[in-house]
Every structure is written in C-alpha cells, then in structure tokens.
Amino acid sequence: MPEALAILQKYWQHDTFRSLQKEIIDSVLSGHDTFALMPTGGGKSICFQVPALMNEGICLVVSPLVALMKDQVANLQNRGIKGIALTGGIKQDEIIDLLDNCQYGNYKFLYVSPERLQSDWILDRIKNLSINLITIDEAHCVSQWGHDFRPAYLKISELKKHFPKIPFLALTATATPRVKEDIITELGMHNPVQFEKSFARKNIAYMVFEVEDKLFKIEQILKKNPQPSIIYVRNRKSCLEISSQLQTLGFKATFYHGGLTSREKDKNMQLWMEEKAQVIVATNAFGMGIDKPNVKTVIHIQLPENIENYYQEAGRSGRNGEKAFAVLLTSPSDSIQAESQFINVLPDKAFLMSMYNKLCNYLQIAYGEGINEEFTFNLNHFCHKYGFPTLKTYNAIQFLDGQGIITFLKEFSEKITLQFLIPSKEVIRYTSLNPNDEEIILTILRTYPGIYEIQAAFNLPLIAKKSHHSEAEILAVLHKLNEKGIIDYHSKNNDAVLIFNEIREDERTINKVSKHLIRQNELKKEQLQSVLNYVAEKNTCKSKMILNYFGEKATTNCGICSYCITQAKPKKDFSTLSNKIMALLQNEDLSSREIQNKTKNTADDVIFVLQQLLEDNFLIIQNNNKYTLKT
Template identity: 40%
Template sequence: MTSTARETLKKYFGFDDFRPMQEEIIETFLKGSNVLALMPTGGGKSLCYQVPALATDGLCLVISPLIALMNDQVQNLRRQNITAFSIHTGMQRREVISILEMAAHSNCKFLYVSPERLETALFKEFLPALGIRFIAVDEAHCISQWGYDFRPPYLRIANLREALPGVPVIALTASATPVVQQDICDKLLVEGEPPFRIFRQSFNRPNLSYSVFKITSRIHKIVNVLRSVQGSAIVYCKTRKRSKEISEMLSAQGLEADFYHAGLPTEERAKKQERWVKNQVRVIVCTNAFGMGIDKPDVRAVIHADLPDCLENYYQEAGRAGRDGKKAFAVLLYDDAAIDELKSLPEIRYPDVTTIRNVYRNVVHYLQLPQGEAPGHSYDFNLKDYIKKFSQDIQTTLYGLKALEQDGWLSFNEQVFSPSTLRFHIYKEDLYEYEKKFADYEPLIKTLLRTYEGIYDYPVYISETFIARRLNFDVAVIKEQLHKLHADGVIIYQPQKDEPQVMLTRTRIKTDLLTINREEHEKRKNIFTERIQKMIDYATDVSECRSKTIGHYFGDTALNDCGVCDNCLQRKKPSLSNEHFTAITADLKAALTKPLTTEAVFSLLKEHRREHIWTVINHWVDEGSIFIEPDGKIFYKQG
C-alpha cells in the first residue's frame, strides 16, 4: 500500500489503519484495475473509492440511486473541506448546469450522479471537461435484472464506460448472489479489458446471533426481546400503519419507542432519527425507509416483526446490529399467515400487461403529458392525490410503475427526500445595490452569507427552519422571501422535495401501443419467486446454521457453523447435561456480580466450553434472567 493512501486515510478520515480487505481493494483500484467489492453494510465501502480519489489527481464520478445517501455523503465530504457535488432526479436544468460547470472548472473531487442523469444531453455535453479519473458504482446489484432491485437506468453505465476508455470502475454492493455478481461484471466490462477483480468480505459476523421465532403474539415477543437485550434497537415492519401501532404498544409497556416511515414530513423524520441516534429514544419502529446511511455502531438488537421478501434485504437490515463488534441480536418473527402472504406476492409484484398499460395511461394523464412528449424531464408525483383522482390502489400503482421502469418506459423514484439548496446568482456589487433597494431582504441575505460557507461558489444545503430561528422570523416568511430572491435572480433556490419523482425514459406514446417484454417479465417473476422461497426456507429451517445459510446464498461457502444462532445452540443442547447446565448457571451467577464482557466471562469460566456457556447465556436471556447492556456487557439479575 502506498504511503500516500495511508496519509490520505489519516488526513481526511482520522484512521491509522484500513479495515480488512480495504487495503487490497484500494491498492488494486489505484493500479487501474476494475474491481467488484462485496462488503457488508457498515463495512467501509465508500473509503474504497474516496481514498484513491483523494490520493490522486482528477475527479471521481460516483453513481448512486439513493438521493438521501448522496446528500449525506456530499455534506460529510464538505465538512472535511473536500469539494463534492450531487446531481439527481428532480433538479432544475439551470441548477444542473451550475453544478456541472463548477465540477468541470474547480478542484472538485467527487461528483455524485443518479443513473437517470448519465445519458442526458446536458451530462454528455459536459462529460469530456470533467476530468474523470475513477468511476464508482454504488448499489451495483441494481445493474442486474436478476438482482432484487434491478434499475434499468443503471444499464447506461456501460455506455458511459465506452465514452471514458481507460477509466477504471469500482462496483460496490453489500449483497449480491453469485449469478448477480457475474452479471454486474459482464454489464460493466468493456471489450478488451481484463476481467474484474472480485473481493468479497466474509459474511461471518461472530458477534451477531441470528434467531427466528414462529410466534402467536408479535408484540409479546418483541417486548420480551427488548427487555432481555438492553440498549438501542430497531424494529422493522412492512407497513407505515404497523410501525405506528407497534411503537405505541411498546410505549404503553414502558419502553421508549418512536416510529419512522417515508410518509412523515422531512423535518419530523430528521428529528426522530436524530433522537434515536443520540439515544434519547431507545427503540425506533420503522419501515425499510429507515437505516440507509445511518452510522450507529451500538445497535444491540434488530427485530423484524414481518418477513422481508428476500435474504438480500434481511441481511442488510439485520446487519445494522452490532457494528461495534460487541454482542448483538438479529431476531426474525413470523407466523403461517406471513408465509402465505409471501407466497402470494409474485402475482401482485408482477402484474399482467393490461394492468401495466392502465397504470401508464393514468400516470401520463395525471401528469398531463401529451403524446410525443420527449423523455428526460422529472415530474413531481403525489401518490395520495393520484390514487384519489384515479381510484387506483397503491399496490397496483407502485408495482405497475416498477414494471414500467424495469421495461425502460419511465423512471420512478419513490424516495426523493432532497433538502433545500441555495446558491447566490448575482455579482457582489449588484447584490449591494439590491440590498439598498430592498432593505427588508437585507437581514436574510446577510444571514445566508454569514451562515453558509461557499454559498457564492456552489449550491449549499440550507434549513429554512434554522434561518427562521436565527432571525426570529416565521418559517413561512423566510420561504416567501427566498422565493422572491429566486424570482429576482439573486439566488438559485431549490426547495426541499418530499414528492416522489417520475421521469419518462422513452417518448410518451399512445397507451394501446405500449408493449412489455413478456419473456423477460416472466423470467424476473420466476427469479423473484425463487428468492421468496429462499426467504421462507431460511425462516422455517430448524437445523442449518443461520450464518452459513446466509453466507452460502451470497456465495461465501467457506463459513463454519457460527455456534451462536438459534439452530446452532439447539443442536448443542443434547450434549449439555442437566448437571453441566446447572454448574455453568451457578458459575455465571458467581461471576456476574457486575456487568462483564463475554470475553471476561469466558476467561472466568475457562473450565467450560464456550459453546456451552453460550447455550446457557442465551437460555437465560430468553428467560429474562440475563441481560445484555447497551455496551454489550452482560449481567445476571439476582433473585
């Protein structure tokens, strides 16, 4: 590893050493090789392209479908005085032009771009001037139509690579099966290049205990787990309504809980997330809209109140527990109704052509798009208003849109939570004259200039609420003044977006002429059915090691039994006699007069086998006599 990379790591990120495999990945990428890196959630994927980019000249183009995550990355880099910008769905044309000009003519190191933007005429026009040194493809599984989250705009990356010969690419994902891994490499490889170097971190998480419970009372089991395992926790639910219901039931049981879902206003979501991250609320009950980009290492338990539809999602969400390396639990709950519901999903997720055409007709009418409307422009899409006007249920709408997206007719981004951005767009001497003419706006202008560094150079993220507090104005007044300054050409102001976005990726045609590739549609449906069956097999299997099942699914066949999941512990029970169980229990009581780490317990009870100690610990955790503290230490409730 070059000293430059180590110096870069220390200078910008404060770390003395790389995590396992990061060093080899970075070294390979710096030498110009194409890389596919499979690293678990929280495994440090972003450093694998950030360090090479900061250690060399030129710009790193980062392609990501997650707007909230892009914005977080840009803000984090800017806090370290690293120039970074993002371009994504929903931005106005002049804002995009402004960012591209700055990226091309400044010391910009990172440009985050949503895949929909790659083949626009505007992006192609600026591409030669950007000086791209590296390409990073985040959430790379999206490029494979055999993956669990296929997004056709990702296929445009292949054309981008053709336009940038010799520029190496690093593809990053936390979860991809062997078939998807190969498909990623095939889709991204340019003819004549050597094959991708594939790096895959082990899927072994020795500190994470996986358990599955078939339940009769969901809330009773959740409460039982949360009372046994102290510390920060996440409870995942499949619906917004259920997240609120479970949160209220937990609060009624004396547990500090709050709920989170995509339907809440942006500022409310941010407050809920911040309170949980700061441990002001212990449990966050949420849909899968929660968690991306949140770096909270001390989560002691992740509970799935409902069955996810695939192991990819389950592994990523469960993996948010125990990132600090201390003991943590991933608990999955299910009942027979949940199994039946999963089995019925393929027919719902992959609607027939008539249904898909009907969704297309309704959407283009809702957006008032005439036949012949050109692709490439984003439109706000208010789901509630649409459903009310067209009397079409939300499932039919969402899965119809997904089918249209997968066949390349449009792009649908359901989670566009983009904060407000602002940049001054007037010469400083003209601004002085404007302030004299419109004195009422001077306090706002001065506050913006004093509060946000670089606001004259590039769009910065702003908070209207924060500005209103500083000026002791009403938020509505601040927004009204910002819109006025924007209309007068003083600033370029882009208010925050909460609305989903729809963008045509083909010219709008007469609905009756719309066709779907039925063969590919059916194949995706069959693969989805297989993924569901793997999820059901995982939940209902009572013999195979949970970690091995997950690892094998993703191609990691080198795993041994973890020894700490429910199935491993169950298999060990017969070898542990009642007499031995009683002896270990007595020794644990004697040792746990104060909270201890598991390693300290093993040291004190070294005459016993570790797996036997684990069996006894987990038994008493289930019984509510042994507790896991927020820092991962365990203690015995005497009496």
C-alpha cells in the same frame, strides 16, 4: 502523492483500514478494473474516496439512490471535500452550472444516476472532465438476476469507450455468484481484480422464533438487551402502533418512515442516535448511511421481501464487533401475508399498460409529449380516481422509475401560500383586539412585505423560529384568519413529484420494458421462497443458510443462532409439562402466556410442548389464540 493512510487519517481520523479496503485501493491505484463484494458495514465508500483524493482529477460515481448520493456528498462536504450530485429534479440550467463547477472548480467527486448518463449532452460534458476513477456503486443493479435491476446500468459500459485507461471499480454489498458474473460481463470490465469479503458475521446470532404474541416476545428481548435496537416493520401504520405500544410498556421508543418530513426524520433519528430512545421502529426507508456501532438487536416482526434486504438490515447490528442479535419473529399466517404483500401486488403487463395510460391522462400528457416535464403527484388521489389498488400502482410506478421512463421523487411536503385580503389598517385593528395573535401576524408582515398584493410562498419553520411560537400555534392562527376572511390560505400536500424522462408512446413505451417486468416478477417469487425456506427449515444452522444463499460454503455451524442453541441444550423430558397443560385445559381454554404463568415454565418450553400437542391432535387453537382440548 500522499499515502492512502495519510488521507484516511486527515479526513476520516482513522489510523487503520478495515479488512480489504487497502487491497482494493492499491488495485485501483495500479489502474486495474476492480470488483469488490463487501457486505453492509464493510466501508465501501472509503475504497473509492481515498484513491480519488490521492490522484489529480475527479471521481465519477454512478449510484441509483438519491438519498445515498445526497448523504455521501453532505458527508464529504462536512470533511472539507468538494462533491456534487446530479439528482433528479435539477433543472438543465442548474446542471450546466454544476458541471461547470466540476470542470473549473476543483471538485473531487461527481455523483450521477445511471439515467443521467443516458443524456447525450451530459455525457459529452462528462467526457471533457479529468476523470481519475469511475465507481459503480450498488453494482448488482446491472444484473437482471439482481434484486434491484435497472436497465440504465447496462449503458454504463459505454463509458469504457470514452475512458479506456480509467479503472472501473464495481461495488456491491449483496451479490450471488450469478449476479457477480453478470456485473463483470455487463460492465465490460477487463480482467478485473476481484475481492470478496466473507458474508459471515460471526458476532451476530441469527434467531428465528415462531410466536403467537409478537409484542410480548419483543418486550422480553428488549428487557434482556436494553441497548440500542431497531425494529423493522412493513408499513407506516405499524411504525406508529408498535412504537406507541412499546411506550405504553415503559420503553423509550421512536419511529421512522418515508412519510415523515425531513425535520421529523432528523428529530426521531437523533433521539435514537443519542440514545434518548432505546428503540426505533422503522420501515425499510430507515438505514441508508446509518452507522451506529452499538446496535445490539435488530428485530423483524414481518417477513422480509428477500434475503438480500434481510441481510443488510440485520447487519446494522453488532458493528462494534460485540455479540448482537438479528431476530425474525414469525407466526403461521406470515407466509400468506407475505405472499399478499409481495407477490399479489406485482403488476403484470396489462396492469402496467392500463396504469401508464391513465397516469398520462391524469397528468394531461398528450401522445408524443411529456419529456422532461415535472408534475406534483398524489398517489392516493390517483388510485382513488381510477379504482387502482394502491400498492400495485406504487410497484408499477417504481418499476417505471427503475426502467428510467419516469423519475419518482417522494417529497411528502406541505406547501403553503397565503395573501392578506383586508387593508393593513384593518389588520392592525384585528391585532389590537386579538393580542395573542399579534406577534405571529407582525412577524409574517415583516417577513413578507408584499403579502397584501400577491400570494406568498409561506415558510412555516422560518416564521416559527422568528416569532418564537410552535408550528402548530402558527397554523392555528392561519386557520382562524382564513375562516374570518382576513387571509386567502392554501395548503397543498404532495406525496411525490413525477418527472417524465421519455415522450408518451403508450404501447411502444410499455412493450420495450415488459420482458424486464416478467423476469423481475419471477425473481421476486424465487426470492420470497428463499425467505420462506429460511424460516421453515428447522434442521440447519441459520448463519450457514445465509452464507449458502450468497454462494459461500460454510463448513461449521455458527454455534449461536436459534438452531445451534437448541442443539446445544440438553434434551428435556417434556412429559410432565405436557400433562400439566392437558390438566389445565380440562378446566378452561388458555392462551400460551396464561399457560406459561400457571405452569411457571419458560415461553420457549411452553410453545414447544403446545406445538407437539397440536401436531399430535390433542389440541386445537381458536380464533382468539386460546388453546382448547380436541374432543
């Protein structure tokens, strides 16, 4: 049997294991159920991939994240390791073929969602595989107190009955003590060996700044730290706006969100990975499988939903061990906005029931039918038709996805079909009169010889490559041909695919999951309150607060967070600056930046004094963010 280090060197070209990896691998190889809490960037995948390669048979990996499964399978294949992922949207015949490959094709990894294990026939096929290890990734999903509870995870423990001698390896990056206990109990693990890597990231300075002008603060931070940076925002619109504003300020910036095509995502990601862009402005869709060691700064300009997500996103900085910054910029209105974004959009049982019934009607699913049916779905159109608020509806659909009632696949694709309506000789005549369009039209005709007889599914990137024209140029020609009646052209944008995993049963469907909805809503409120406490607390080390949240007791302050820095600074006498500000405001109303320029003081000092003057009722702040003397 090959040594673990030899496997690591052969496939990953690393000469040493990271902290706890070797110990976890040894525990699994000894046949022990094993629980591992390893914060983001700790190298969890190595802990099951190496022992699986050392033993005969195949490793079963249960994961809730389609993107992560695809990413890991692609990475394994790039290393010459055979892996398969049974993701949503795969037809039954394909699944049968894939499972045949697992049984007879010398595959080493089978990735499945927990919902797949609820299909008896799939479970029967898996029982016949030579399983050498069962890995439960994102194991916090088994806990009702976790930030991503999925009831399908509760069924994983049944694998113990079928594979009593095969070790379970439960992996998670974020688990409070209550969640950890739940994981071990609900998975039915037998006296598991437990490994917990400290949540402390001693090289990351957690900074919280209350500012009026966030863009100005970002500009200061990025100029001071010109290395690769990530800015997290809450929505796609902010991605575009902040990226554009940064470019106007002279920064090389790009953006990333779930609404981009795969091609756009890859292109923008590569710009940042290759450091042709200093900054990538992103929603939380960005980050899966990202391991760029030299990220210097991660900036959040809106409050995160919970500490778990914040810790994971902030932890994408400083993976090379050098000092890095996790910056959270806040303003007084952020708490109200966060409540509006995270709490007011939570669906209650009545809304969930109404939305589910309307969804079934919208897709024309009769009572008692719908199982395994697949539908293209446009969320905005659905919400507009029934007058539903978009975000609340999205959350309700995500909840049903989490419960395994439906599978919600966000595709964001444009599907084009076309057919030529006029005879071929007329098309040739048109190209002779329009020579600029000739190359594109001839490429289409050569690629799709039957395009005169039937509507052909049109591959835009392929035609762009063959004709040596941009996709925009090809679309312009297609629109022109369509307007002239030369072709019949259809373009359909789908932002999602819905797969129904159960028959429609209206109240019965919703009633069986409503208790989970109530508990989940309560948990989300608790979690947001923890974020608000983290921001509002002015007298505690920020690193210590994060460690305490995850049940890890810190005895000393970190020395580098925003609180520790203020404590280390010698106390200043701000009376002179206070008098200067009061004198300036006698003549005109000013913003904090204007005051900073006129007094030649640092932004931090000016903001500190302004806050003191506001608290002492000497000033008021107007709607235009200018300060004026209180009369």
